[in-house]
Amino acid sequence: MEPYEIEFIGENRIISITPNFTHDKIYLICGEFGPFRAGLPVNVPLWLAIMLKQKQKCHVIPPDWMDVEVLENIKEEEKRSRFFTKMPNEHYMVEAKLILGSAAEDVPNAPEIKTIIKDIWDIRMSKLRTSMDALMKTGGGYGRLDHLTMMEINSVKPLLPAAMDNLLRMQMKTKKTAPSLNLNSSTFSQSGSSQNT
Amino acid sequence: MVINCQSLIQNLKINNRIFPKQKQMSTENSGYLSITDILVTTEKVPCKFLHDLPKMGFLDPSAADVDLKAGCSVEIPLWLAESLYSRRPPLVSVELPKIYKESYREILNADACAVDLHKLGQHFYELGCYVAKHDIKSEVAATLNNTYRQRFRMLLAASMSSDSINTMQPLSASERIQAADASNTERSFLTWLQRGDTPLTTANMVANHRKRKRAEMEML
Numbered sequence: 001m002e003p004y005e006i007e008f009i010g011e012n013r014i015i016s017i018t019p020n021f022t023h024d025k026i027y028l029i030c031g032e033f034g035p036f037r038a039g040l041p042v043n044v045p046l047w048l049a050i051m052l053k054q055k056q057k058c059h060v061i062p063p064d065w066m067d068v069e070v071l072e073n074i075k076e077e078e079k080r081s082r083f084f085t086k087m088p089n090e091h092y093m094v095e096a097k098l099i100l101g102s103a104a105e106d107v108p109n110a111p112e113i114k115t116i117i118k119d120i121w122d123i124r125m126s127k128l129r130t131s132m133d134a135l136m137k138t139g140g141g142y143g144r145l146d147h148l149t150m151m152e153i154n155s156v157k158p159l160l161p162a163a164m165d166n167l168l169r170m171q172m173k174t175k176k177t178a179p180s181l182n183l184n185s186s187t188f189s190q191s192g193s194s195q196n197t
Numbered sequence: 198m199v200i201n202c203q204s205l206i207q208n209l210k211i212n213n214r215i216f217p218k219q220k221q222m223s224t225e226n227s228g229y230l231s232i233t234d235i236l237v238t239t240e241k242v243p244c245k246f247l248h249d250l251p252k253m254g255f256l257d258p259s260a261a262d263v264d265l266k267a268g269c270s271v272e273i274p275l276w277l278a279e280s281l282y283s284r285r286p287p288l289v290s291v292e293l294p295k296i297y298k299e300s301y302r303e304i305l306n307a308d309a310c311a312v313d314l315h316k317l318g319q320h321f322y323e324l325g326c327y328v329a330k331h332d333i334k335s336e337v338a339a340t341l342n343n344t345y346r347q348r349f350r351m352l353l354a355a356s357m358s359s360d361s362i363n364t365m366q367p368l369s370a371s372e373r374i375q376a377a378d379a380s381n382t383e384r385s386f387l388t389w390l391q392r393g394d395t396p397l398t399t400a401n402m403v404a405n406h407r408k409r410k411r412a413e414m415e416m417l
Contacts, residue, residue, distance in 0.1 A: 003389035097390065129353055136349040139342075155386055158378040159356065163349055166322070166371075167342060173326035174338035 001154050009150065010094030011047035016061040018042075019052065046098060053103045060103040065089060066096070068109050071116040078123050084147040093121060093151045124152060132160050233370070237323040241272040244281070244289040275327060282331075291331040296321065302340045309347035314369035321369045348372065356380040 012030060018041050025034040033044045041061060044052075052058040065071065065088035077085050089095055096117045104110040128148070135143045246267055250256075253265040256273060265271075270292070273281075281288040295301060296318045305312060314321045322341055329337040352372060355364040356379030365373055 003386050007389070129357075133350050133353060136346045139346060151386075155382055158375065158382050159352060162375055162378070163345070163352070166375075167345060170322060170326055170341050170345065171338070174329040174335075174341065 001157070003151065003154070006091070006150050006154055007094050007098070010091030011045065011050075011098070013046045013089070013091055013095060014043045015046050015049055015063060015095070015099075016041045016043055017049045017052065017058040018061060019058040021057055046095060050098050050102050053106075060099055060106045062099060062107045063089065063095065065092070066099070066107060066113060068112050068116065071113060071120065075116055075120050075123070078120055078127075084124060084127065084145065086147045087149055090149055091151070092117065092149060125155065128152060128156060132156065135160075136163065233320065233323065237320045237327065238276040238279075239274045240294075240320065240324050242275050242278050242294050242328060243270055243272050243292045244278050245270050245292060246289050247286075248288055250288070275324070279327070291328065293328055293332055293337070294318070294324070297325060297328055297332065297337050297340070302336060305340055305344045309344040310351055313367040314348075314372070315367055319370045322371055352376050352379065356383055 018039060019036040020038050021036060022038050023034060023036040025032050028045075028048075030045060033048065034042060036042055049058065049060055053060055065074075070088070074085065074088070096113070100107060100110055100114050107113060128145070131143065131145070246265055246269055249267045250265040252263055254260045254263045256265060257269060257271045260266075260269070273289075278289060278291050282291050301317075318324060322345065325337055325341045329335070329341065332338075348368075351364070351368060352375055355368060355372075355376035358364045365376060368376055
């Protein structure tokens with residue numbers, strides 16, 4: 001899957017904005033939003049918020065977790081824990097990128113937040129890589145990875161499942177010589193071994 | 198035993214590709230028309246002939262005789278070896294190519310990452326799956342599995358590294374494909390991150406240039 005597709009999925013998250021215009025309810029496929037009153041917060045999907053922001057028609061209210069202190073805590077916990085910690089948001093990367101990309105002036109300390117989120121991402125990715133490597137080395141057949149977000153899963157998709165596929169395929173192919181083989185070739189191998197002895 | 202081998206081999210050549218039934222080799226990437234699989238089955242494997250074969254001396258380039266004597270070892274392509282082996286009684290006994298032999302297996306089990314599979318066997322895993330059944334002790338299967346698991350680290354490194362030429366070098370053909378897939382995903386993620394409101398991206402050539410890398414990493 002392309003990151004853009006995940007961005008598209010993530011854009012359906014609801015966030016709060018304060019519009020600077022007044023408008024009736026609007027009816028969208030994903031639900032009805034509004035009515036918009038200038039100055040009063042209202043919940044809209046992320047994509048709508050970004051669109052309105054680009055037209056200078058609203059202020060984005062950053063989500064609760066988009067705060068230096070909260071993120072620092074998450075980062076510390078992520079560093080400390082051997083496992084993945086639960087992220088405040090299933091699409092934290094998408095949300096951070098969109099909000100910080102187009103509405104950075106509405107978020108206090110935007111540059112710091114940017115750095116911390118990227119740090120968290122890097123920590124989680126390196127953790128994911130080491131655990132994948134460990135899984136392969138120890139010869140495990142399955143792994144349990146809680147609290148991974150969609151973007152993270154996507155970034156290892158061509159590696160881990162493909163590797164597992166390959167292992168399984170090799171096992172199936174090499175095992176085929178064993179007695180479970182279909183009639184034809186099992187007689188072949190029998191005659192082959194009798195020839196050798 | 199007198200067999201008309203010349204026509205037999207010609208038949209086999211044709212049959213092997215026309216009647217998939219004859220190919221007892223199956224599952225996914227050994228699709229009937231898969232180029233990889235065709236390449237793998239043309240790899241040569243050492244075989245020992247078990248019978249005298251009249252007029253087949255041409256199979257052994259070093260033989261001066263017109264006939265092929267029983268007991269001589271010749272390297273023949275895998276597709277031919279499989280067919281001759283699966284006749285009753287078998288005409289050949291298939292031996293393991295050298296990278297699947299005991300000494301190489303020991304190296305692989307010790308540290309698979311140190312081996313340059315690109316040089317030793319382009320299609321190490323695929324060919325291994327075919328010859329595994331000719332291994333009497335059936336240790337080849339375990340070695341394949343073990344090697345793949347150990348070398349997974351190299352795949353990870355190759356997919357992450359921007360110095361793709363050096364990290365890709367020791368990978369076998371199928372590993373290279375996987376590593377390329379993985380680094381594609383990585384790259385598309387990076388471009389996604391870089392895309393701001395202006396969807397302008399650096400040209401591939403510029404991005405691969407060494408000096409630019411730091412800047413690329415520092416972008417959120």
